[in-house]
Amino acid sequence: MCGALNASELLELSKHTRMVRHDSGEELIGDDTDIVTYGNVMRGVVKLTKTLEDGRQQVVGLQFAPDFLGRLFGNQNAVGAEAASKVDVCKIPKAAIERLVAENPEVEHRLMQQALRELDEAREWMVTLGRKTASEKVASFLLLIATHIDPVSQAEREETGSRDASFELPLGRADIADFLGLTIETVSRQLTKLRKAGVISIEKARYVSIPDLTRLERLCG
Amino acid sequence: MCGALNASELLELSKHTRMVRHDSGEELIGDDTDIVTYGNVMRGVVKLTKTLEDGRQQVVGLQFAPDFLGRLFGNQNAVGAEAASKVDVCKIPKAAIERLVAENPEVEHRLMQQALRELDEAREWMVTLGRKTASEKVASFLLLIATHIDPVSQAEREETGSRDASFELPLGRADIADFLGLTIETVSRQLTKLRKAGVISIEKARYVSIPDLTRLERLCG
DNA sequence: CGCAGCTTTGAACACCCTCAAGGCCCGTGG
DNA sequence: CCACGGGCCTTGAGGGTGTTCAAAGCTGCG
Numbered sequence: 001m002c003g004a005l006n007a008s009e010l011l012e013l014s015k016h017t018r019m020v021r022h023d024s025g026e027e028l029i030g031d032d033t034d035i036v037t038y039g040n041v042m043r044g045v046v047k048l049t050k051t052l053e054d055g056r057q058q059v060v061g062l063q064f065a066p067d068f069l070g071r072l073f074g075n076q077n078a079v080g081a082e083a084a085s086k087v088d089v090c091k092i093p094k095a096a097i098e099r100l101v102a103e104n105p106e107v108e109h110r111l112m113q114q115a116l117r118e119l120d121e122a123r124e125w126m127v128t129l130g131r132k133t134a135s136e137k138v139a140s141f142l143l144l145i146a147t148h149i150d151p152v153s154q155a156e157r158e159e160t161g162s163r164d165a166s167f168e169l170p171l172g173r174a175d176i177a178d179f180l181g182l183t184i185e186t187v188s189r190q191l192t193k194l195r196k197a198g199v200i201s202i203e204k205a206r207y208v209s210i211p212d213l214t215r216l217e218r219l220c221g
Numbered sequence: 222m223c224g225a226l227n228a229s230e231l232l233e234l235s236k237h238t239r240m241v242r243h244d245s246g247e248e249l250i251g252d253d254t255d256i257v258t259y260g261n262v263m264r265g266v267v268k269l270t271k272t273l274e275d276g277r278q279q280v281v282g283l284q285f286a287p288d289f290l291g292r293l294f295g296n297q298n299a300v301g302a303e304a305a306s307k308v309d310v311c312k313i314p315k316a317a318i319e320r321l322v323a324e325n326p327e328v329e330h331r332l333m334q335q336a337l338r339e340l341d342e343a344r345e346w347m348v349t350l351g352r353k354t355a356s357e358k359v360a361s362f363l364l365l366i367a368t369h370i371d372p373v374s375q376a377e378r379e380e381t382g383s384r385d386a387s388f389e390l391p392l393g394r395a396d397i398a399d400f401l402g403l404t405i406e407t408v409s410r411q412l413t414k415l416r417k418a419g420v421i422s423i424e425k426a427r428y429v430s431i432p433d434l435t436r437l438e439r440l441c442g
Numbered sequence: 443c444g445c446a447g448c449t450t451t452g453a454a455c456a457c458c459c460t461c462a463a464g465g466c467c468c469g470t471g472g
Numbered sequence: 473c474c475a476c477g478g479g480c481c482t483t484g485a486g487g488g489t490g491t492t493c494a495a496a497g498c499t500g501c502g
Contacts, residue, residue: 050344052442056352060344071341073334078341105326112333113294119336120292120299122343123271123281129350130402131277134458173481181351183459188482204467205481221273355490394449407490409450425499426449 265308
């Protein structure tokens with residue numbers, strides 16, 4: 001977002017922002033609370049959640065650096081935000097963002113681009129939630145993480161044409177289940193199935209290697 | 222959207238637009254096609270769909286008048302659009318919209334507001350797809366239609382405090398199933414269950430009356 | 443009336459969930 | 473160093489919800 005600003009605007013903005021470090025599991029924004037600050041994810045992964053009265057939870061989005069965080073032009077947060085891994089967030093007060101957006105159309109334009117991209121991703125995920133089987137869901141999730149977690153080395157791979165990946169899962173089984181609309185047990189079983197089929201390998205439950213992304217893609221439905 | 226324009230801008234825009242009438246079932250936009258025109262829904266309901274290679278389909282959104290139609294700042298359509306009922310659409314060429322948006326920040330702002338609202342709705346629906354039971358899904362769908370199909374008489378009801386509704390379903394069972402991530406048969410069975418429980422009444426499969434929306438809300442999870 | 447398309451209903455099955463137990467990893471303390 | 477304990481993950485068995493397959497009922501229209 002800050003790429004749209006010139007030096008003096010950046011300086012002005014920096015007076016109102018502060019960098020905050022959060023550990024995995026910490027709540028950044030409570031659902032149904034008044035909006036007081038926005039943020040920018042600088043490092044790590046943030047999960048957006050919605051919860052039903054009886055406790056059923058759905059992860060409705062994952063935000064990676066350098067995504068903007070928060071519902072512009074709203075008064076209440078419609079989702080909760082929680083650190084899914086260790087996270088650095090650049091917090092920005094509501095008033096500062098509103099001023100920035102009002103004075104600088106290019107900033108609003110960039111935020112709109114992100115909103116449209118998030119809408120595309122949300123709709124893509126609706127297909128996964130509504131129409132895919134458990135194993136397709138888990139495969140889709142792994143592919144999503146593989147393509148988002150490490151954009152730098154991903155660009156490298158595109159140049160060299162290699163189609164492998166290796167990363168630490170930013171989410172535990174419970175969060176993966178909430179993202180996929182499944183139970184913990186089903187996620188675990190499907191991961192085991194993928195492992196036994198040689199599509200992935202897992203170490204210490206969180207470190208995943210994928211020798212052939214093309215093969216994984218074929219399992220996504 | 223056009224509310225942000227002055228008289229001369231409206232005149233200029235009207236030179237490039239044309240009103241098109243579509244019957245239920247007609248395709249407005251093909252998935253994965255190049256974007257050539259945008260549109261504005263003036264009457265009726267448009268469904269947005271995504272389809273997997275093997276034919277499984279998911280309805281990822283419903284657009285009611287006066288929604289804007291199309292993916293701004295994109296080259297390819299990420300969703301298909303089809304008339305769910307008789308529909309009037311005001312079509313606008315890509316170039317005309319781009320010029321309008323570039324010259325008029327207020328237009329972009331309005332479109333951003335709609336994008337953010339659609340994102341909220343998509344995330345709300347992800348909870349329905351991922352975490353609700355079949356009967357909760359059907360109840361949620363009926364509530365969605367009841368609150369969107371007829372905003373005028375809805376406003377009336379809010380004034381008088383009455384909590385009933387009555388409308389023609391803009392979607393057949395197959396589309397409802399694709400929206401909810403269920404099968405036709407399950408949708409039909411759940412509607413029958415709601416009917417036998419006295420929550421709704423149905424005539425000729427498409428005309429629904431809901432005597433007590435509050436009661437329906439309690440069934441949405 | 444008869445046909446086509448959509449909807450409803452029924453019966454059997456499959457997939458995923460629930461409940462329960464056991465295993466792994468790691469930090470803590472003896 | 474190892475034993476202990478808690479948190480998370482895996483595995484197993486059984487059951488329920490929604491699907492699949494099949495057939496019959498509506499509705500509108502020639």
